[in-house]
Amino acid sequence: MQLADLWTDAEAAVLGLPPWAAVLVILGGSLALAWLVRVGGDVVIRRLTRRIDGDVDDAVFSTLHPPLYVSVLIGGVYLAGAVVWDFTTFGYPVRSGTLSILVVLWAWTLTRLGRRVATAASDEVSFDRKILPIFQNVWTAIVLGASTFVLLTLWSVDVTPLLASAGIVGIVVGFAAKDTIANFFGSIALYADGTYAVGDFVVLDSGERGRVEDISIRSTVIRTRDDMLVTVPNSVLNSALIVNESTPGRDRRVRVPVGVAYDSDLEHVESVLKEVAAAEGLIEERPKPRVRYRSFSDSAVDVELLGWIDDPVLRGRVTHRLVKAVHAAFREEGIEIPFPQRELTVVGGAPDGTADAGLDGTRDGHVDAATD
Known part of the structure; x- marks a missing residue:
């Protein structure tokens, strides 16, 4: 209530002065207030930007600062004009015109703010430069749309038919460009x-x-x-x-499966595989290469050689080189890589020594053994 009383008393005192004196007081007060906004804003901006890292905050404060004291000056000119001229007859267009100037000023400021923030953010590592134009265009469209709506409202233009028409147009465009819209929101979701x-x-x-x-x-x-x-x-x-495969780190593990015969010395096999991995220059030393026995299959003991590479692109090349090296090392060490073999014994063959069995191997004979 005290502030309201002070404002009422100040208004009554100014209106009690002669018109030329009231104009001087209002314009002088507006200039003083604009000067305080400018100087005080500079001090606040310097203190805040000194404590906050990055350039985005600098762009925000420096962009919003000038329109603040310009708005104060425009408001002072409007009040001074109200003292000199009688706005009772044409106050509506003057008031609407002044507010329209302010709306245009701040629409331009906010649009410029979007561009400057996008430029400043493009230098930050945490932002993708190809995604920023998307948000900049969306921001500009929102500001222009809201500004147009406010301007039409200030001049008493009924926007209901426009909103209805915009809704119909939006439905038509949505059906016609549903794939494009889906891709647009998909890109935003992937970035987010x-x-x-x-x-x-x-x-x-x-x-x-x-x-x-x-x-x-x-x-x-x-x-x-x-x-x-x-x-x-x-x-x-x-x-x-x-x-x-590039996140959270680019290191990836390579797996080389191989089978060894059941009569193999598994400790020796493990030692040979580790030596093969250690000799491969593309395999990292840390973490160390590992050998893991996985299962007993029909023909072999299944084992895997595991090693780490520093780039997933190298997976194919490293696998190729390890397979060749493992094959050569096993041959040199006499380690057998078994493969399925089947022996058939046919009973009751023909006199000439040929089998009288059918195609399935069961007619006049049978499968006697099947070993590896």
Whole structure:
């Protein structure tokens, strides 16, 4: 209540002055207030930007600062004009015109703010430069749409028919461009989730695997190991199973399965496999390569050689080299890699020594043994 009383007393005192004196007081007060806003804003901006890391906050404060004291000056000019001229007859257009100027000023400021923030954010590591234009365009559309609505309301334009027409147009456009809209929101969802970034090595549930070359509003481009570019719509990727082999780290484990004969010395086999992994330059020393026996199969003891590489792109090359090295080492050490063998003994053959069995091996004879 005290502030309201002070404002009422100040207003009565100003209106009690001669018109020319009231104009001088109002304009002088407006200039003084604008000066305080400018100087005080500079002090606040310097203190805040000194404590906050990054350039985004600098762009926000420096963009919003000038329109503040310009708005104060425009308000002072309007009040001074109200003292000199009688706005009772044409106050509506003057008031609407002044507010329209302020709306246009702040619409331009907010649009400029979006561009400056996008530019500042593009220098930050945590932002993707290809995604920022999407949010910049959306921000500009929202500001322009809201500003247009406010301007029409200020001039008493009925916006109900416009809103109805916009709703119908929106439905038509939505049906006509549903795929484009789905891709657009799919790109936003992929960015918000941090599914992948340019340069990551990904594997899709459809079987494609490769490095992400480009991410746009509509699609993602993947370069496969065959050096082919595959373009996948973002709406498809948003609902697909994606394995990102580049996160949280680029190190990946390579598995080389092999089988050894049952009469093999498993300790010796394990030692040979570790020596093969240690001799491979693309296998990392940490974590150390491992050998794990997995199961007993029909023909062999199944074992896996496990090693780590520093880039998932090297998986095919390292697997190729390890398979060759394991084969050569086993041959040198006399370790057998068994394969299925079947021996058939036919009973009751023909006099000439040929079998009188049918194609299934059971007519006039039978399978006597089946060994590996």
